[in-house]
Amino acid sequence: xxxxxxxxxxxxxxxxxxxxxxxxxxxxxxxxxxxxxxxxxxxxxxxxxxxxxxxxxxxxxxxxxxxxxxxxxxxxxxxxxxxxxxxxxxxxxxxxxxxxxxxxxxxxxxxxxxxxxxxxxxxxxxxxxxxxxxxxxxxxxxxxx
Numbered sequence: 001x002x003x004x005x006x007x008x009x010x011x012x013x014x015x016x017x018x019x020x021x022x023x024x025x026x027x028x029x030x031x032x033x034x035x036x037x038x039x040x041x042x043x044x045x046x047x048x049x050x051x052x053x054x055x056x057x058x059x060x061x062x063x064x065x066x067x068x069x070x071x072x073x074x075x076x077x078x079x080x081x082x083x084x085x086x087x088x089x090x091x092x093x094x095x096x097x098x099x100x101x102x103x104x105x106x107x108x109x110x111x112x113x114x115x116x117x118x119x120x121x122x123x124x125x126x127x128x129x130x131x132x133x134x135x136x137x138x139x140x141x142x143x144x145x
Contacts, residue, residue: 022137023072026130030068033129034061037122046119048112056114068130079138095139102131
C-alpha cells in the first residue's frame with residue numbers, strides 16, 4: 001500500500017522535471033536563436049508594434065527570454081489546472097489549445113507589414129522552436145488518458 005504513494009510521488013517528480021527541462025530548453029533555444037540572428041546574421045530583430053501596424057520596435061534579448069519563460073510557465077500552469085479539474089482529458093485539451101496558440105502566434109511574423117524577410121524567418125523559427133520544446137515535453141509529462 002505504501003508503494004502507491006511513492007509511485008505517485010515519483011511520477012509527480014518526473015512530470016516536474018520534464019516540464020522544468022522543457023521550459024529551460026525553450027528559453028535557451030530562444031536565446032540562442034536571437035544570438036545567432038543578431039550576431040552572425042547581423043539582423044536587427046524587430047516586431048510589429050501591433051495588429052495592422054506598419055511600424056516596428058526592437059526585439060531585445062531580455063524580452064525574448066522573459067516572454068518565452070512567461071509563456072512556458074503559463075502553458076505549464078494551464079496543463080496543471082487541466083490535470084486537476086479534467087484529468088481524463090487534460091493532455092488532449094492542453095495539446096489542442098497549445099497548438100492553436102502556436103498557430104495564432106505565427107500570424108504576426110507571417111503577415112505583419114514592415115518586417116524584413118530575415119525578421120520574419122527568425123520570428124517564425126523562434127515560435128516554432130519554442131513550440132517544439134514545449135508541446136511534446138509537456139504532453140509526455142502529462143498524465144495518461
